[in-house]
Amino acid sequence: MSETFPRIEPLGEAALLVRFADRLDDAANRACVAFRAALEADPPAGVIETASSLGSVLVRADGDLAGVLADLVASRDWAAVPPPPRRLWSIPCSYGGADGPQLAEAAEMAGLSESEAATALSSARVRVLALGFAPGMPYLGILPEVWDLPRQTGLTPKVPDGALVVAVRQFVLFGTEAPTGWRQVGLTAFGCFEPSRARPIALSPGDEVVFPAVSPEELRARAAVDETQHGGANWEALA
Amino acid sequence: MSGSSARLSLLACGPLVTVQDAGRPGFLSQGLARGGAADRHALAEAAALLGSAGAAIETPGSPLTLRAEADTVLALTGAEMRADLAGRTLAWHASHAVAAGDVLTLRPLGLGTYSYVTPLGGVLGPQIMGSRAAHLIAGIGRALAPGDALEIGGGQMPPRRLSPVPDRWSGGALRIVPTPQTRLFSQAELARFEASEFARSPRGNRQGVRLDGPSFSTEGQLNLLSDFVLPGDIQMTGDGVPYILGPECQTTGGYPRIGHVIEADLPRALQAPAGLSVRFCFVTVGEARAARPGPAVTAPLVQDPRDVDLWNKQLIGGVVSAKEG
Numbered sequence: 001m002s003e004t005f006p007r008i009e010p011l012g013e014a015a016l017l018v019r020f021a022d023r024l025d026d027a028a029n030r031a032c033v034a035f036r037a038a039l040e041a042d043p044p045a046g047v048i049e050t051a052s053s054l055g056s057v058l059v060r061a062d063g064d065l066a067g068v069l070a071d072l073v074a075s076r077d078w079a080a081v082p083p084p085p086r087r088l089w090s091i092p093c094s095y096g097g098a099d100g101p102q103l104a105e106a107a108e109m110a111g112l113s114e115s116e117a118a119t120a121l122s123s124a125r126v127r128v129l130a131l132g133f134a135p136g137m138p139y140l141g142i143l144p145e146v147w148d149l150p151r152q153t154g155l156t157p158k159v160p161d162g163a164l165v166v167a168v169r170q171f172v173l174f175g176t177e178a179p180t181g182w183r184q185v186g187l188t189a190f191g192c193f194e195p196s197r198a199r200p201i202a203l204s205p206g207d208e209v210v211f212p213a214v215s216p217e218e219l220r221a222r223a224a225v226d227e228t229q230h231g232g233a234n235w236e237a238l239a
Numbered sequence: 240m241s242g243s244s245a246r247l248s249l250l251a252c253g254p255l256v257t258v259q260d261a262g263r264p265g266f267l268s269q270g271l272a273r274g275g276a277a278d279r280h281a282l283a284e285a286a287a288l289l290g291s292a293g294a295a296i297e298t299p300g301s302p303l304t305l306r307a308e309a310d311t312v313l314a315l316t317g318a319e320m321r322a323d324l325a326g327r328t329l330a331w332h333a334s335h336a337v338a339a340g341d342v343l344t345l346r347p348l349g350l351g352t353y354s355y356v357t358p359l360g361g362v363l364g365p366q367i368m369g370s371r372a373a374h375l376i377a378g379i380g381r382a383l384a385p386g387d388a389l390e391i392g393g394g395q396m397p398p399r400r401l402s403p404v405p406d407r408w409s410g411g412a413l414r415i416v417p418t419p420q421t422r423l424f425s426q427a428e429l430a431r432f433e434a435s436e437f438a439r440s441p442r443g444n445r446q447g448v449r450l451d452g453p454s455f456s457t458e459g460q461l462n463l464l465s466d467f468v469l470p471g472d473i474q475m476t477g478d479g480v481p482y483i484l485g486p487e488c489q490t491t492g493g494y495p496r497i498g499h500v501i502e503a504d505l506p507r508a509l510q511a512p513a514g515l516s517v518r519f520c521f522v523t524v525g526e527a528r529a530a531r532p533g534p535a536v537t538a539p540l541v542q543d544p545r546d547v548d549l550w551n552k553q554l555i556g557g558v559v560s561a562k563e564g
Contacts, residue, residue, distance in 0.1 A: 010417075010524050012418075012469050013501055017467065019419070023464055049267060051490075131270035131490075132465065132491035133270065133491070134489075136270055193378070195378065203269070204268065
């Protein structure tokens with residue numbers, strides 16, 4: 001069936017979904033972040049909660065806001081709207097070896113040497129496309145085309161909390177120990193979700209992230225002295 | 240009396256008993272589902288019985304023995320359990336005055352799944368992200384265990400009962416609205432879905448409930464971009480087995496959702512005991528909103544004759560105070 005975007009559909013009985021794409025697309029994801037930011041900055045009457053995902057924006061509301069949202073959607077090209085205020089995170093990562101047991105395999109699939117792969121991944125500046133699977137767990141991208149790696153056919157039974165994994169031109173940063181079909185290229189000590197922290201979930205959709213390479217020893221040393229429980233990460237505000 | 244000194248002590252406690260309230264709305268964008276009580280109507284009923292909303296103890300049919308460490312009032316709502324207090328069996332769907340030192344024992348009757356004990360003033364203690372609800376999948380809070388002492392509001396008020404007594408434990412037809420993926424299923428497949436009977440599987444928890452019965456498939460589209468899912472969504476897994484998602488479901492997912500159980504009926508979906516038959520029928524969003532229940536209606540609790548007999552005997556023996564007056 002043919003689809004046109006953006007489109008607005010009910011989600012349950014108390015929310016609407018504004019869908020900007022039905023496949024992974026950087027421009028559509030930027031549109032989602034910008035559209036949600038506009039709703040948050042100047043919420044139409046009745047809006048209770050907004051959220052953005054890879055390709056859509058959820059609007060939970062009292063009453064029917066379909067008309068209001070349709071007008072707002074049509075009012076501009078949301079993919080061309082400058083990004084809202086956000087954070088640029090620098091999250092130290094130990095690549096390869098025991099901390100990234102599938103770096104060599106992922107590098108070979110990308111047509112790179114292991115050290116070339118670590119250099120490429122540690123210098124990639126990616127965006128938080130969406131958070132999900134577990135609280136605070138980011139999907140980050142979009143990586144260059146060489147990283148369009150298929151998921152493994154079998155699951156890795158367990159990657160550790162902090163694992164940086166790669167597939168389909170995205171990183172996922174695990175906030176919990178879990179099975180995955182993505183390949184683990186590195187390890188961070190970043191707590192995606194720490195209920196005891198003043199800000200339990202560190203990342204928001206639209207934040208930008210780099211994963212600079214550090215040695216296994218430096219990763220652990222920096223995490224040990226990080227009183228904010230972010231594994232030695234730091235951030236700056238981007239306006 | 241109110242204040243921080245009132246407590247409920249857990250003398251015995253089966254698995255997966257937790258503190259629950261209305262949960263944590265507002266974090267969908269960061270991947271955290273709202274969570275909160277599986278049977279939200281039972282929370283509202285407790286609030287009506289007690290005159291104020293508060294956090295409850297939720298048990299998925301696990302036995303529970305509590306001792307009140309102060310005079311208080313307890314509301315018993317949700318799936319009926321056998322409740323014994325100081326030698327009498329208490330009416331369910333009602334609130335009861337309990338005295339300091341009273342021991343309340345709850346045992347499952349197999350009538351429904353989730354039962355609630357709500358003290359007047361609610362279960363207190365620290366909030367995390369605006370809620371006291373345990374969300375075990377997310378790692379927030381923990382299951383309660385024997386030896387725990389829960390701080391509660393405390394206080395006194397006349398006991399009340401729900402009138403009429405609710406019925407969310409009999410299964411039957413659950414109303415659903417379409418989701419953005421409903422149209423990926425053919426008309427024939429949707430008609431077969433509405434005509435099918437399912438049995439609630441014993442495999443269910445606060446993430447979701449599996450349904451045993453026929454399986455259903457979409458026409459081709461299997462590589463859906465992950466998108467928002469909500470409690471109440473009926474998700475078809477890769478092998479076509481439907482699951483009704485519960486309060487601790489993931490916030491996004493890539494499986495198609497054939498329909499979404501409306502708010503009015505979701506507590507019935509999650510309360511159905513294992514083996515009970517359920518089916519589904521599509522309604523419009525307008526019908527779903529119109530079906531939302533009004534406030535719970537309560538009446539003064541009048542003791543039934545069994546209780547009165549026992550009470551009289553205790554009065555003759557001079558054991559009981561006028562706490563139920």
